[in-house]
Amino acid sequence: MYFGCHLSASRGYCAMIRQAMAMDADTFAFFTRNPRGSRSKKEDPTDSTAAVQMLRLGNFGPVVAHGAYTMNLCTAKPEDRAFAAEILADDLRRMAAIPGNFYNIHPGSHVGQGTEQGIEQIAQALRRAMEPDYPVVVLLETMAGKGSEVGSRFEELRAILDAVGRDDLGVCLDTCHVYDAGYDIKNDLDGVLEEFDRVIGLKRLKALHLNDTKNPFCSHKDRHEKIGEGFLGEETFARIVHHPKLWGKPMILETPNELDGYTREIALLRALHNNFI
16 A cells, blocks of 8 residues: 655755655645646756666555645636646646656636636646556546535546546546535445546546544534544545555545654554555
């Protein structure tokens, strides 16, 4: 199993890998640019080349880059939508420097245009940005369904996948989001995974965000909590990290923690996994 958390990219790829190793993590996530803006760090080919070697020698699973929260591919304003598409294309170009990894995005919010229109705009941006044989797998994140978010239902994600029409497009399942969206992974994890497989296909499930939730089932609010301290509870995560259909996938913590808290949670996830084995 691959466990990790979000790390700061301010000092480059190699610094993140060293930090992950110190935390007993064998995957990690990072923002490609300011998550609340659009500024990106200057590229460093020497750092990215060394990072590829470090990831291989350290037996890391795929790392999961995350697009900026402000990148809305289906916003109602054409100029803002075009800017978001430019950011998407630039991020994918940058990610090609560390091939074989994932780039995760929130699909977007249609802000009154309607879900069908939002799906088409998201798919159009992805079709334009994803070059043939690109060495990075783009992931659509499952959303909680607050406001006009697209992607809180498996059927909406499937519609985007179909509209893009590429096999190298996957899904990242966020535990807080799916529970808040109305998928009961606490009491029926098998049933939710069966529904995911029926609608999307488990071969498309490439990574998970492991987050407890501050909100009750089907609340559509998206507020993360530390593992075991929210409505999902520790037993839910024990079942998740043990589930054979989820083995081998990077599992990223996005809980409200500093590095020491993430280190404890990574140790907890490993203990939960090993205890079941």
